[in-house]
Amino acid sequence: MGGMAGWIDYQRDLTPARDIVATMAGRVAWRGPGGYGIWSSPRAVIGHHRLALVDVEGGAQPFVVEEDGRPLVVIALDGDIHNHRELRAALKGHGHDFRTSGEAEVVARAYLEWGTECVSRLDGVFAIAIWDVRGEELLLVGDRLGLRSIYYQPTPTGVLFGSEPKALLAHPEIDAVVEEDGLRDALSFTVVPGRSVYKDMRRLNQGHLVRITAGGVKEQRYWTLEAAPHPDSAARTAATWRELLEAAVHARLDVDVPVGVLLSGGVDSSALVALATRAIRERGGPALRTFTLDFAGTQTGPGLLQVSRDAPHAAMIAREFGTDHTEIVVDRAELEDPVLQRTMVAAQQDRPTPTSDFAIALRHLCRTVSSSAPVVLSGQQAGLMFGGALGMSDEQSTGSATFPWISFTQRRTHRSGIGTGLLAPDLLERLDLPGYCARRYRETVEAVPVLKGETGPARRARELRYLSLYGWHEYVTVFDTGLTQTAGLSARWPYCTPEMIQYCFNIPYDMKGADGGPLNVAAAALRDDLPEPILNRTPSPFPIGAGPHGGAAMRERLATLIKDGGSPALDLIDVAAARKLLDSPPRPERAWRDRTDIHMVLQLDAWLGGYRVRLV
Known part of the structure; x- marks a missing residue:
């Protein structure tokens, strides 16, 4: 994990520009407190701050592959390549010699061996910048589900890129210009895939790569969800789902530093504890660290807040699996700390959010946890599998002509959306946020892949699952990755893998379980792993500590x-x-x-x- 920044220019000599890129990279230094490096040439300068999780001593970046003393490629990597050991073995078979055990060198040599086709071989969560010195070409790659951010902005003679908008905005030629659609994005409970709120600045879309040459910029898709028949029985479906989750958990434990789990006591995070504990014991490792956030005093608020407190359920799981458990109890006043509050926009990838309470609580949790476990597993993205975004279980919200979470919050807060109650009426009339979100919704639904002849409830169920990935997920990811990484914490989401999302996308919405009722895939798959009170617990959102008189x-x-x-x-x-x-x-x-x-x-x-x- 880490933070990067770079400047490519095909006309200007960048040899003296190390200080500019050092400043740009410095803006995202909080993402990589473990080390800093910079590489420069007349055409390219790349800086990188690293959070060392694999090959702590030898994996410095930017990583350079040389031949006869001349650089061939330079790479900056933010993220994790889960199959780096398998790729290393394959590349050794092709004659590559490695000088580190880090993931960045694996990606660099995979690019040298297979070119841009190497992207399809990478399994992981990543944002990658590769400068090919030989052809003076920059390749930017995002993972299939967009779990790591990389922003870029073309210039008249090249391109600027970085892990967050603030890195690009630190360049002296880039101004923070926001057009009306950018302001709409900033005030709405949604994110436009591939776009930032700033004029001319793009966020690399999930499953895409960008190639930049002296001739221009070309973005292309290399992965997308596909609709396909689902031949598996209910029993086989539950078993396959569990196998996919177990494989994802094992892959995300492969680091050289302590690992923890953010434990809410719900089914999703409890399953991670069960599977991770078993894997760690098989390796002879220490007890798994688990962390739960709870708040002192009463919590009240609208229906999107917690149904029940997490702490008692998390304690049950901690006892069941013998974890080294920490309960982080927070007083609401701690979250009103002016330093925490006034740096939230920077921690949210440089934009406001209407869901500020959730963002502040998550950031506080991550800052507390990072000193004990630099890597954590989280069930936060589990809702992607079956269309589990906010409002998806509410018929009025799912039947509306906008994103379900927009409808859900509009009916509980303001017509223009959550957080808009003090905005000027003439501004809200001009921006027409409900109409804007409805247009964005229609554009997303039109892109849903469906089976031939699929109509009615089956098609609608598929649409809702797609909306979870290309609407809700886009929004949550911008803030979840920003808030965790600014705390120097690498959060890993085992439920959010391309294999898992693709498999669940095609499970029939009306599949029946052994009892003849609707199949609850997770409950069926985990029945032998978790206690009944946890399996039967009503899902409860992330806690925010909303007291009756706070603020x-x-x-x-x-x-x-x-x-x-x-x-x-x-x-x-x-x-x-x-x-x-x-x-x-x-x-x-x-x-x-x-x-x-x-x-x-x-x-x-x-x-x-x-x-x-x-x-x-």
Whole structure:
């Protein structure tokens, strides 16, 4: 894992530009606290900050392959290549000699052996930049599911790239310009695949690669979901699902540092503990570390919040499997720490989010865990398998003409969406966020692959699963990867593998189990692994610690912002509505919604002012 930045220019001599790229890479240094390297030439400069997980001593980056003292390729890797040992063995059979045991060298030599076709051989979670010195060509590659970010922006004579927008924005020729669609993205509960909120800056789309030469930029898809018949029986389906999960867990334990699990006590994370514990014991390793987030006091809020507390269920699993368990109990006031709050936009890949409470709680958890276990397994992305995004179990939301999570939150917060309650009415009318999200929804549904003749409920079930991957997943990934990596933590999602997602995409929605009822694939697959109370627990979202009266510090910050009068966010908000909220006593039934609205204003202030954003 790590953070990278680079500058390619086909006309300018970049030999003296190391300091510029060093500054760009420095903006993402928090992603790689284990070491820094930079490589430069007249045409290319690449910097990399590394979190060392494999070959801790010898795997420095950027990695350079040389021949007779001349560089052939230079590589920067953010992520994990789970089949690096198998690829190493195959490449040795082709005559390659290795000088490290790291993953970056495996990718570099795979590229030398197979060219861009090497991408189809990589199994893992990665963002890769390869500078081919021989042909002066840059290759940027994202993994199949977009779990690692890489942003790029063409220039008149080359390209800039980096792990986060802030790396590109640190370049003296790049301004933070945001057009109306970018502002819509920043204020909506969605992310457009392949796009950032900044003008002309792209986020490499999942399953895509980009080739940059002196002739221009060419992006191409190398992987996508496919609709196919599902011949397996219910029993075979459950067994295959379990085999895929077990293989994914084993692959993600293959590191040279301690590994933990973020344990909620739900089926998804508990299954990871069961399978990881068994694998570690077989290797003779120490007890698995597990971590649970809980909050002091009462939690209240709308229906998208926790159904039940995680701590008791997590403790049950910790005892069952003998883990080294840590319960992280947080007081709501800790999450109102001004330093934490005012750096959230930077931790969210340089954009606001309407779901700020979730982001703050997750970041706090990751910062606490990273000092004990630099790698954690998480069940956070398990909902991708069967269309499990927010609102997917609500018929009114799934029957709407927009993304289910948009409909779900609109009906519980504001017509324009979560976090928009204090935005100026004329701004909301001009942006028309509901209409924008509905258009984005239609574009996504039109791209769903289906079987010939597939209609009705079967087609709709497939659409919902696709929306989970190419809508909800895109949004969650931007923030989950940003929030974990800025804490120097490598989060790994065993449920989120191309093999698992592809297999589940084609399981019939109406498949029956042994009892004649609808097949619960996870429950059927894990029946012998987990206690009954865990298997039967109602799914409960990530905790955010929403107390009935929280947010006093945020209210004070909003009052100061309005009083001072110099914030660029004031042009976007309804000042009268904000004053009315501040003058009214906190109401427990509105506490969560009000705090979300206030936090959006504070994020806009930090974003517009801190990044010198120019709205056009």
